[in-house]
Structures are given as structure tokens and as C-alpha cells.
Amino acid sequence: MMLFLSGTMPTFAAQIYVTLRPSVLDPAGTAVESGLKQLGYNGVTGVRIGKYIQLHLAADDAAAARQQLDRLCDQLLANPTIENYRFEIAEVAPQ
Amino acid sequence: MMLFLSGTMPTFAAQIYVTLRPSVLDPAGTAVESGLKQLGYNGVTGVRIGKYIQLHLAADDAAAARQQLDRLCDQLLANPTIENYRFEIAEVAPQ
Numbered sequence: 001m002m003l004f005l006s007g008t009m010p011t012f013a014a015q016i017y018v019t020l021r022p023s024v025l026d027p028a029g030t031a032v033e034s035g036l037k038q039l040g041y042n043g044v045t046g047v048r049i050g051k052y053i054q055l056h057l058a059a060d061d062a063a064a065a066r067q068q069l070d071r072l073c074d075q076l077l078a079n080p081t082i083e084n085y086r087f088e089i090a091e092v093a094p095q
Numbered sequence: 096m097m098l099f100l101s102g103t104m105p106t107f108a109a110q111i112y113v114t115l116r117p118s119v120l121d122p123a124g125t126a127v128e129s130g131l132k133q134l135g136y137n138g139v140t141g142v143r144i145g146k147y148i149q150l151h152l153a154a155d156d157a158a159a160a161r162q163q164l165d166r167l168c169d170q171l172l173a174n175p176t177i178e179n180y181r182f183e184i185a186e187v188a189p190q
Contacts, residue, residue, distance in 0.1 A: 009138070017147050032148075032171065041167055043104070043153035052112050052147035053127075058138030072136055076127065 009058040010094070012065040016087040018078045019050035053077055056092065065089050104153040105189070107160040111182040113173045114145035148172055151187065160184050 020026050026048050033047040059065035069087050078085040115121050121143050128142040154160035164182050173180040 019147065019149070029148075033150075035171055036167055039167070039170055041163065043163075044167070045151045045153075047148065047150040050147040050149070052114065052145040053124075053142065054114070054145070055128075055142040056140045057136075058140075068136065068138075072131055072134070072139070075134055076130055 008094070009060055011092040012057045012059060012062065012089045013092050014053075014055050014057055014065070014069055014087050014089045016053040016055070016069070016073060016077060016085060017050060018053065018073070018083050018085045020048060021082055021084055024082045050083075051077075057089075062089060062091065103189070104155055106187040107152045107154060107157065107184045108187050109148075109150050109152055109160070109164055109182050109184045111148040111150070111164070111168060111172060111180060112145060113148065113168070113178050113180045115143060116177055116179055119177045145178075146172075152184075157184060157186065 029047040029049045032049065033044060036044045036047070057065050057068060059068055066087075066089065069089070073085045073087070074080055124142040124144045127144065128139060131139045131142070152160050152163060154163055161182075161184065164184070168180045168182070169175055
């Protein structure tokens, strides 16, 4: 027999990658690239700097977690006009 | 017969993840978390914001690329006192 405790939603660990769209200039990346060249790393090109966001999320199941992540990325974590995002989720084993 | 062109080093695409050490407070993450709660996402906890850096690197082989990435992360991309980093590399197929 299996017991399901009602009221305890599973928790998902999410890793979210927010990157500038390829057509958008990345001044911070350009600055880092020229800094690297000044340090002697001449083989480095195409530096792009994005955000890497980690969070935990309670949701009924993986599909609900993905849906919620899509919404919160669109609303707060990414700027859809100039940024793309993708994410990975993994269920966290209950304590 | 195979021809190797000397002088053309392979190129590696690197993805670098820079995160705050777990013991270091993340005020930006806390701000995002309270912003999400105000939007109604009450199931979100533990928001941590790091950097996601993409670049291309010319190196003799994968081991040399990894060694160079370790050095440039320590020197410029991460602050070893408060941040951790890890990276993945993949050789880019020659054009």
C-alpha cells in the first residue's frame, strides 16, 4: 500500500539560463573579451555574458513546474525583447 | 592520406557557470525572490543568481583548453574568494 500525504507538493530544483539574443550587442562581454586579451588570452573570441539562476519551486508535478517557470521567466527573470531563456528541472528528493 | 594543416588550432566552445559560494549572501537573489512572491509565486525559495558565460577558445587540445579556462576564470571571470565556477567545453567542428 502506498500513502500519499496531501498538502505536501514535490519540490523541484531549477537551473535557468538567461542569454542575450544573438542579434543583441553585449558590451559587458566585449569588455571581458578585451580584458582577457590584455591578460594575454588572444585565442578567446565571442564572449557573451548571461545569467545563471538557481531556485527551488514547489509544484504539483514536473509539467506544472515547467509551466510556472515559463511564466516567471517571461514576467521577471528574462526580458523577452532582448533575451532568451531555457531551464532544466530535477525533482528534489523529499527529506 | 590525411593532411593536417599546421597553425590551425582547434576551437572549443566553453560554457562557464559562476556561482556565489553557498556561504555568501546573495542580495540580488533575495530581491528576485521577494519580487516573485509579490507576483504570487509563493512556492519559490532559495533563489541564487550567478553568471553564465559563453566563449570560444583556440587551444592545442581539450586539456590545454581546460587549463586555460581554469586560469582565466581565476584571473578574471570569477572572484575565487566568494565565487565558485565550473565549465563545460565542446570542440567546434572546423568550417
